[in-house]
Amino acid sequence: MAMQRKLAAILSADVVGYSGLMEADEAGTLERLKANRRDVFDPCVAKHGGRIVKLMGDGALIEFASVVAAVECAVALQAAMANATDQSIRYRIGVNLGDVIIEGDDIYGEGVNVAARLQALAPEGGVAISRTVRDNIEGKIAATFQDLGEHAVKNIQRPVHVFALGAPGPKGQPLQQNDRGDRISICVLPFANISGDIEQEYFSDGISEDIITDLSKVSALWVAARNTAFQFKGKHVDAPQLARQLKVTHILEGSVRKAGNRVRITAQLIDASGGHVWAERYDRDLNDIFALQDEISEAIVKALKLKLLPEEKKAIEQRGTTNPKAYKLYLMARQFVVSGNIGSVRRNEAIIRLCRRATELDPTYARPWAAIAGAQASLRIFVGRSGDVVNGLEAAERAIALDPNLAEAHAVRAEILASNGRQDEADREIELALKLDPDAYEVNNAVARAHFSARRIAEATRHWEKATTSMEGDYHAAGMLLTCYDALGDKVASRRAAERALARAERVVASEPDNGSAMSFIVTALGVLEEKERAIEWIERGTLLDPNNHNMYYNFACTLSISFHDAEGAIDLLTGIFAIATIESMNWMKVDPDLDPLREHPRFKQMMVDAEARIAVSPA
Numbered sequence: 001m002a003m004q005r006k007l008a009a010i011l012s013a014d015v016v017g018y019s020g021l022m023e024a025d026e027a028g029t030l031e032r033l034k035a036n037r038r039d040v041f042d043p044c045v046a047k048h049g050g051r052i053v054k055l056m057g058d059g060a061l062i063e064f065a066s067v068v069a070a071v072e073c074a075v076a077l078q079a080a081m082a083n084a085t086d087q088s089i090r091y092r093i094g095v096n097l098g099d100v101i102i103e104g105d106d107i108y109g110e111g112v113n114v115a116a117r118l119q120a121l122a123p124e125g126g127v128a129i130s131r132t133v134r135d136n137i138e139g140k141i142a143a144t145f146q147d148l149g150e151h152a153v154k155n156i157q158r159p160v161h162v163f164a165l166g167a168p169g170p171k172g173q174p175l176q177q178n179d180r181g182d183r184i185s186i187c188v189l190p191f192a193n194i195s196g197d198i199e200q201e202y203f204s205d206g207i208s209e210d211i212i213t214d215l216s217k218v219s220a221l222w223v224a225a226r227n228t229a230f231q232f233k234g235k236h237v238d239a240p241q242l243a244r245q246l247k248v249t250h251i252l253e254g255s256v257r258k259a260g261n262r263v264r265i266t267a268q269l270i271d272a273s274g275g276h277v278w279a280e281r282y283d284r285d286l287n288d289i290f291a292l293q294d295e296i297s298e299a300i301v302k303a304l305k306l307k308l309l310p311e312e313k314k315a316i317e318q319r320g321t322t323n324p325k326a327y328k329l330y331l332m333a334r335q336f337v338v339s340g341n342i343g344s345v346r347r348n349e350a351i352i353r354l355c356r357r358a359t360e361l362d363p364t365y366a367r368p369w370a371a372i373a374g375a376q377a378s379l380r381i382f383v384g385r386s387g388d389v390v391n392g393l394e395a396a397e398r399a400i401a402l403d404p405n406l407a408e409a410h411a412v413r414a415e416i417l418a419s420n421g422r423q424d425e426a427d428r429e430i431e432l433a434l435k436l437d438p439d440a441y442e443v444n445n446a447v448a449r450a451h452f453s454a455r456r457i458a459e460a461t462r463h464w465e466k467a468t469t470s471m472e473g474d475y476h477a478a479g480m481l482l483t484c485y486d487a488l489g490d491k492v493a494s495r496r497a498a499e500r501a502l503a504r505a506e507r508v509v510a511s512e513p514d515n516g517s518a519m520s521f522i523v524t525a526l527g528v529l530e531e532k533e534r535a536i537e538w539i540e541r542g543t544l545l546d547p548n549n550h551n552m553y554y555n556f557a558c559t560l561s562i563s564f565h566d567a568e569g570a571i572d573l574l575t576g577i578f579a580i581a582t583i584e585s586m587n588w589m590k591v592d593p594d595l596d597p598l599r600e601h602p603r604f605k606q607m608m609v610d611a612e613a614r615i616a617v618s619p620a
Contacts, residue, residue: 004102009070009095009133010115011050011062013041013077016090016124017458018058020489029088036089040080048073053107061115063107067097067136071165074127075143082125087458093127094118095165097136114160120492121151121162124461131161144247146231184304185248187224188212190233191265192255198511201473202335203328204256207265207293210319211252214297217315220306224248225439227470234472243272250277252300261286267296269303278303289324320403326361329354330368337371338441339473339508342517343382343551351375369399370409374446377416381588382551384580391584392416407437411446418450419584426450441471448477455591457487468500475504479521479555482528486562487593498528516546520555527563535559550577558594570595571603578607583615 015021021029041060045052048069050062064070074093081091096118098111114130122128129137134145143165150159188211193204209226216223224246232242239251254267263286268279280299284292297316301308308316321327333354340347352375355368376392379385393416399409414429430450433443448463461484467477478501485494502525508518519542526535539556546552557573560566577585586608589595598604 005099005109006102007097008100008107008111009064009067009097010100010107010112011064011070011074012059012094012096012112012115012119013062014059014092014119016092016493017485017488017490020487021088022057023489032089036084040084041077044073044077044080048076053105059119061107061112063100067095067133068140070095070097071127071129071133071137071141071143075141075165078125078127090125090458092119092122092124094120094122095127095129095133097130097132110156114156117151117156117160118162121148123164124465124490124493127165129163129165131163134163144228145245146228147245183220183222184250184306185222185224186215186250186252186269186300186304187229187242187246187248188215189237189251189253190230191253191267194255194257195259200256200258202331203258206327206331206334207256210293211297214293214316215300217312218301218306218308219312221301221304222248225470226441227439227466230470230472239270240272240274243270248272250304258286263289263292265292265296267300269300286328287324289327290319290322320367320406321358321362321365323358323362323365326358326365326368329358329361330365330371333358333368333371335473337374338471339475339518341512341515341546341549342378342476343520343549343554344516344546345379345383345548348375348379348383364402366399366403366406366409369395369402370406370412370442373399373409373412373416374442377412377419377584380582381419381584382549382554384550384582384585391420405436407433407440408442408446410436411440411443411450414450415446415453418453419587421583421587423454426453439466439470441467441474444470445474445477448480452480452484453587453591455593457484457593460484461488473504473508475501475508475518475521478504479524482521482524483558483562483592483594486528494528498525501525502529514545516542516549516552517555519546520549520552520559523556523559524563527559530563532564535564550580553577558592561597562594565597567598567601567604570598571601571607574604574607578611581611581615586611586615 015033045062048064049066050064050070050073053061053063064073074095078091078093081089094115094117096111096115098114099109100107100111101109118128118130146164148162148164150161152159188208191204191208193201212223212226212229215221228246239253243249243251249272251270252267254265257264262283264281264283266281269277271277278299282292294317298308333351336347336351352372355372358368359365373392373395376395380391392412396409396413396416399406400413403409410429411433414426414433417429418426430447433447437443444463444467448460448467451459451463461481464477464481464484468474468481478497481497482494482501485497501521505518505521505525508515509522519538523535523538526538542552542556553573554577557570560570560573
């Protein structure tokens with residue numbers, strides 16, 4: 001009997017971190033999966049005309065006659081999961097359109113295999129599709145596509161061109177959809193730094209971010225988020241092709257040259273057909289930077305033939321500061337926040353000095369106070385500094401008093417409260433921060449740390465993923481994802497995150513060779529990638545180049561514990577950390593999954609007891 005073949009749309013779904021969930025609570029996990037299938041999964045499949053071919057413990061294979069129906073089902077399912085009360089169950093979904101072989105009620109063949117490989121490449125809570133699927137649904141579904149390039153996958157001879165369809169949003173928000181309706185839409189690409197000095201990168205990035213923020217205040221205009229735009233930083237792009245890919249009508253690109261107290265900005269607006277709608281070059285004194293940003297935003301609005309409402313014009317002109325020197329100092333400090341040596345006293349004190357000077361120039365400027373709060377919290381947890389002021393809470397509250405709508409100030413306050421065990425208060429600040437600015441790097445990084453402090457690993461993972469994608473220069477959030485995915489039992493995501501973190505941390509170390517924190521995440525990534533010899537070389541290098549960095553030693557210890565199963569070596573490295581431990585660092589160590597293999601070790605248990613006894617009789 002000849003084999004029966006047909007063309008079908010195949011949806012492959014997999015539960016994220018299934019092994020870790022089962023290990024932590026087998027009965028509870030099975031019960032939650034059963035309830036999820038009953039209340040969410042099966043009804044969604046039935047609604048979109050799908051046939052469940054087979055169910056595995058951690059996933060499902062579903063057949064659709066229509067590829068549009070398959071993708072709509074995937075999007076609807078992930079949107080429902082993002083809104084679910086129980087956030088412990090998360091899916092990765094892959095959708096392929098291809099030839100399948102029919103055998104009874106079962107199907108198999110390359111079409112099925114590709115769907116399974118796509119599912120493994122999908123982000124947590126997201127959907128990955130093949131190029132064939134993208135070509136067939138383009139224009140039929142209101143969604144954005146992120147080109148992930150070609151991937152060589154197991155048992156498939158030719159590379160598979162992969163696209164990510166949307167991405168998970170914070171709780172209460174569905175997958176990112178094309179919600180622009182009939183509005184004109186724009187993606188502001190990161191302006192190139194052509195100053196000839198890589199140290200000026202912070203300034204060109206700041207200009208780009210401010211233009212995105214300004215244009216987002218125009219109700220008649222849809223603006224692509226920063227994390228979408230900044231994934232193209234430093235890349236040569238074909239503007240019309242990118243506009244079609246992102247489903248926007250226009251692309252803005254430009255460059256910044258800063259020399260002394262002069263700044264030159266060039267900008268050009270291109271439509272999806274490749275036509276140049278507007279272009280201008282500005283050569284101004286740095287003191288005019290805010291007026292210049294306003295002028296650029298208003299020129300773009302005018303070129304797009306949009307009406308700028310009076311309240312929108314006023315909102316654009318309202319900035320955190322009117323002092324250009326304070327603004328420049330804050331941007332400089334922010335560069336240290338993103339890619340500096342986190343455990344270094346010098347890095348944190350530099351942030352504090354720069355931001356204090358900014359607040360001296362403009363006492364009403366709130367953002368520097370939020371950055372001061374983060375740096376002071378780092379000094380407390382990584383260096384053992386004592387005192388209420390040093391833990392950053394006062395600075396965070398100062399920022400909120402100056403600007404109650406500053407999301408990053410609420411987020412850093414949440415992080416500090418959570419590290420002190422005040423989780424209910426922290427949760428209220430988390431909710432407010434995400435309501436005010438759900439996409440900001442600073443917000444998602446701090447919120448992730450607050451969730452991690454309560455060992456809410458799945459929640460921390462989502463926010464560190466968002467922080468990682470929104471800030472190309474970040475290595476810390478990228479590195480923390482290795483711990484999260486390992487704790488969730490998601491080995492595929494862990495390796496993918498390790499490769500990304502390794503590349504980012506290596507770039508940082510190339511420009512800052514003694515950055516111990518970046519070196520520690522290189523070691524963490526090499527541990528996940530099972531490259532022990534290289535990891536040990538980096539541990540030796542870090543010990544020589546940054547010998548006083550307790551954050552570095554802590555991360556080295558975590559890698560020895562979780563990846564290399566060297567309990568004695570890990571505890572040796574933790575000895576100095578316990579000697580300076582504060583309430584905040586002890587709370588962190590109590591929940592860190594990387595230290596779980598050490599918890600019953602007599603030396604580790606005694607060090608915990610001794611540190612808590614010392615803290616109990618020490619001044620706060």
